[in-house]
Amino acid sequence: MTIADSTTGATIYYTTNGTTPTTSSTLYSGAITVSGTETVEAIAVASGYSNSAVASATYTITVTPQAATPVFSPAAGSYTSTQSVTIADSTTGAAIYYHHQRNHANRFVHLIQRRNHRLDDETIEAIAVASGFSNSAVATAAYVIVVVAPVTR
Numbered sequence: 492m493t494i495a496d497s498t499t500g501a502t503i504y505y506t507t508n509g510t511t512p513t514t515s516s517t518l519y520s521g522a523i524t525v526s527g528t529e530t531v532e533a534i535a536v537a538s539g540y541s542n543s544a545v546a547s548a549t550y551t552i553t554v555t556p557q558a559a560t561p562v563f564s565p566a567a568g569s570y571t572s573t574q575s576v577t578i579a580d581s582t583t584g585a586a587i588y589y590h591h592q593r594n595h596a597n598r599f600v601h602l603i604q605r606r607n608h609r610l611d612d613e614t615i616e617a618i619a620v621a622s623g624f625s626n627s628a629v630a631t632a633a634y635v636i637v638v639v640a641p642v643t644r
Contacts (some may be wrong), residue, residue: 492523492531492548492550493521493522494519494523494526494531494533494546496535496537496543498535498537498540498543499537500537500538501535501536501537501540501543502518502519502536502607503518503519503528503533503534503535503536504516504518504519504533504534504536505517505523505531505532505533505534506531506532506533507523507529507530507531507532509530510532510626511532511545512532512533512534512545513534514536514542515609517574518613519533519626523576523577525550525552525622526552527551527552528549528551528552529549529550529552530547530548530549530550531546531547531548531549531550532546532547533544533545533546533547538627540608548572555623555624555625556623556624556625557612557623557624557625557626557628558580558582558618558619558620558624558625558626558627559580559581559582559585559619560580560619560627560628560629560630561578561579561580561587561589561618561619561627561630562578562579562580562581562630563576563577563578563615563617563630563632564576564577564578564579566633567631567632567633568634568635569634569635569636569637570634570635570636571636571637572636573636574634574636576615576632576634578615578617578630580619580625582619582621582627583621584621584622585619585620585621585624585627586615586619586620586621587617587618587620588617588618589615589617589618590616591613591614591615591616593595595611605623611631613634614631614632614633614634615631615632615634616629616630616631617629617630618630626629
């Protein structure tokens with residue numbers, strides 16, 4: 492947060508500990524980082540003027556927890572047969588949305604109802620969405636199906 496005063500040459504002093512600011516308080520020199528619930532109080536002081544009234548602002552920073560990143564089973568990798576992939580998330584009540592390389596135009600529009608997707612060669616990306624949480628990080632898994640051809644003579 493930043494503090495400004497319209498009086499030319501004014502110096503600003505502030506506190507964040509609930510005490511009234513004075514010229515012995517912290518001298519304001521630039522933006523103040525507020526990371527939780529905090530009240531900032533400030534005064535402006537300028538030569539030839541009486542000190543300003545105390546300005547006060549209370550900030551409440553609410554950090555929303557992030558949903559857990561979805562997990563793929565089996566893990567990404569190379570397989571010798573088509574795989575059935577399950578996508579799970581440990582956040583209670585989370586819905587998982589995914590897309591795969593054959594469907595780039597509709598990113599994260601498929602809500603997984605059965606949480607199971609059968610695939611051949613492709614990459615899947617998924618996110619978890621839950622009430623009271625910010626969306627999860629994107630989980631990505633690439634699967635390559637390696638077909639071993641029989642040797643003929």
